[in-house]
Structures are given as C-alpha cells and as structure tokens.
Amino acid sequence: xxxxxxxEIDRRSFCQFGMALAALGGFSNAFAQVDxxxxxxxxxxxxxxxxxxxxxxxxxxxxxAQKLSEMxxxxxxxxxxxxxxxxxxxxxxxxxxxDGHSVCMFTASHTVNVTxxxxxxxxxxxxDFSPIIHLAVQPYVLVVRPDLDVRNVKELIALIQxxxxxxxxxxxxxxxxxxxxAELFASLANLKVTHIPYKGGAQAMMDVIASRVDFMFxxxxxxxxxxxxxxxxxxxxxxxxxxxxxxxxPTMQEAGVPDYLVxxxxxxxxxxxxxxxxLQKINHDLNQVLKLPDVRARMAAxxxxxxxxxxxxxxxxxxxEVDKWRRTxxxxxxxxx
Numbered sequence: 448x449x450x451x452x453x454x455e456i457d458r459r460s461f462c463q464f465g466m467a468l469a470a471l472g473g474f475s476n477a478f479a480q481v482d483x484x485x486x487x488x489x490x491x492x493x494x495x496x497x498x499x500x501x502x503x504x505x506x507x508x509x510x511x512a513q514k515l516s517e518m519x520x521x522x523x524x525x526x527x528x529x530x531x532x533x534x535x536x537x538x539x540x541x542x543x544x545x546d547g548h549s550v551c552m553f554t555a556s557h558t559v560n561v562t563x564x565x566x567x568x569x570x571x572x573x574x575d576f577s578p579i580i581h582l583a584v585q586p587y588v589l590v591v592r593p594d595l596d597v598r599n600v601k602e603l604i605a606l607i608q609x610x611x612x613x614x615x616x617x618x619x620x621x622x623x624x625x626x627x628x629a630e631l632f633a634s635l636a637n638l639k640v641t642h643i644p645y646k647g648g649a650q651a652m653m654d655v656i657a658s659r660v661d662f663m664f665x666x667x668x669x670x671x672x673x674x675x676x677x678x679x680x681x682x683x684x685x686x687x688x689x690x691x692x693x694x695x696x697p698t699m700q701e702a703g704v705p706d707y708l709v710x711x712x713x714x715x716x717x718x719x720x721x722x723x724x725x726l727q728k729i730n731h732d733l734n735q736v737l738k739l740p741d742v743r744a745r746m747a748a749x750x751x752x753x754x755x756x757x758x759x760x761x762x763x764x765x766x767x768e769v770d771k772w773r774r775t776x777x778x779x780x781x782x783x784x
Contacts, residue, residue, distance in 0.1 A: 491524055497527075498536075498648070499648070507668070508525060540576075545721045556624050558572065579715045579761065583753050587709055591682060592657075597680075599683075621644045624709065625648055627709075629664050631707065643660050666749075681693065712754075
C-alpha cells in the first residue's frame with residue numbers, strides 16, 4: 448500500500464525538524480560546556496602579592512584588587528607571600544589551577560630573577576605563566592636617612608668617596624631591582640658601598656628612617672608619605688625625565704650620574720593555560736580599572752604611569768626585560784646562582 452505523498456512529506460519534515468532540534472540542543476549544550484566566561488568569576492579570585500605588605504607592589508596590587516572586587520561582585524583577597532625576591536609567591540601561582548581564579552603581581556624583579564637564580568628557579572617565567580596585563584611603570588627614587596648630612600646626589604657621592612664601604616644602603620633582597628639600582632649607581636659613580644639586604648622593601652625603609660641604614664632606592668608610592676613628613680630625604684628620581692609627582696626633584700642624570708636610568712613596573716599574570724576567553728575578560732576588565740579617574744589620580748600621586756594593553760603586548764615586554772637585565776647582570780659583579 449502506498450503512503451500518500453502528503454503524509455510522506457509531513458513525516459519527512461517532522462524527522463528533519465526533530466533532527467534540527469536535537470542538533471540545536473547539542474550545540475547549546477556544547478556551547479555551555481566550552482564557554483568559560485559564563486559565570487566568571489564563580490568564586491573569589493586570589494591575588495598573590497609575592498612581596499611583603501606595605502611595599503610598592505602591595506600598594507598597587509591592593510588598589511587593583513579592590514576595584515576588580517567591586518566590578519565582579521566577588522572578593523579578590525590579597526595574599527602576601529614574600530621571599531626569594533618574589534619567587535616563592537609566584538611559584539605558588541604557577542602551580543595553581545589555570546581557570547583565572549588565581550593571579551599574581553609581577554615586577555621587574557621577576558625578570559631579573561631569570562638570570563640571577565638560573566636553574567634554581569622553580570619555574571620558567573616565559574613558559575609557566577599566562578601574561579595578562581602590563582599595569583604601570585614607575586621611576587624609583589633615591590632617599591637617605593633624615594639625619595645624613597647630604598642635600599643632593601653630588602654630596603652623597605662625596606661622602607661615600609670620603610668613607611669607602613662605610614656608607615650602607617638597604618634593599619628588598621639580593622638581586623632585586625632595588626639592589627641593582629644601587630649597584631648601578633655605585634658602578635657608574637665608581638663608589639664602594641656596603642649592601643644590607645632585607646626580606647622586603649618596607650623593612651629596609653624602616654631601618655633607613657631609623658638611621659640604621661644610610662640610603663636606598665625605592666618606589667615613590669612606598670616612600671612618599673615618609674618623604675612628606677620629613678622622615679626620609681628625597682634626592683633624585685631614576686627615570687629619564689622628572690616625575691610629575693615630584694617635579695622639583697632632579698633625575699639621577701641631572702644630579703650628576705650620566706647614563707643612569709632605571710624604571711620599575713607592575714604587571715599581572717596567571718598560571719599557563721588560562722583559556723583565551725577568560726584571559727581576555729580579565730585583561731579587558733583590568734584595562735577598564737586603569738581608566739578609572741580615582742585609580743589614575745592615585746597612581747599619578749605616587750609617580751606611576753598606567754600602561755594597559757593586551758596580553759600579547761605584556762608577553763613581549765617581559766621577553767625584552769629578561770634580555771635587558773641578563774645583559775646588565777652579566778656585565779656586573781652581582782653573583783649568579
């Protein structure tokens with residue numbers, strides 16, 4: 448018995464419609480499974496600060512964490528885990544789950560560590576992390592204890608020359624940018640000074656304030672309140688141009704140390720393997736944070752300049768910084784591990 452043509456068409460149309468629904472349902476389910484942005488962040492996002500509380504990295508990291516928490520409606524708890532010039536905290540993030548819920552603040556010290564720590568480093572900076580964003584750059588400043596009888600860089604140089612190795616400088620640890628900033632100063636000015644390393648920049652600064660150490664290089668945001676209150680004396684900034692935050696203060700080059708140039712920077716990265724959509728979302732939201740007037744005003748007051756940009760741009764910046772400091776360290780007497 449032949450099936451009427453109309454019924455055959457209806458049956459075929461029904462089957463095709465059913466297959467289309469099944470396919471659509473399968474597509475929806477697949478999309479739900481592969482769309483990692485949906486609901487992100489689904490829990491608090493851990494912000495690792497691999498340095499001690501109160502330092503420049505801690506200050507910038509907490510500003511960013513607060514704004515992200517407000518934007519996401521999720522907590523962004525800050526965790527300070529200092530040691531090994533930022534390596535210990537970063538190593539913990541390198542081993543964390545790459546789902547975007549664990550990130551770390553990075554600085555120039557991490558690119559210095561690549562050469563200084565060598566095979567002892569528990570991770571590969573350029574392979575074991577997902578660069579997210581280059582947050583900001585900032586000059587360092589040269590500060591001295593308030594009772595040291597110098598008012599400018601030339602007077603400090605003269606004092607050091609008169610007392611070889613008797614004048615001390617503090618740092619956040621051997622091989623960090625704070626340390627290398629002073630080593631570069633000593634090298635260019637042909638000086639002999641004594642290094643007093645600490646586990647964090649804040650501890651070193653407290654001893655400069657207490658006159659147990661003579662001078663140090665540090666970030667402006669970490670030291671500005673002490674400078675303003677007279678507990679530290681500011682002599683110079685380390686950038687090529689004067690800082691808008693302290694425009695009356697000369698650069699190291701203007702102060703009599705030709706070719707001196709050091710800039711600090713801050714960035715954020717997570718463990719390698721963060722899905723691209725999540726990486727882009729975090730990057731986008733951080734770029735929005737850097738556009739907020741109060742964030743820009745706070746950074747400007749501390750002498751920092753917001754940067755922003757893409758993850759790829761930050762990744763390239765990291766590679767260039769590693770190469771630059773490798774050349775600098777290899778040309779110095781800083782011990783390589």
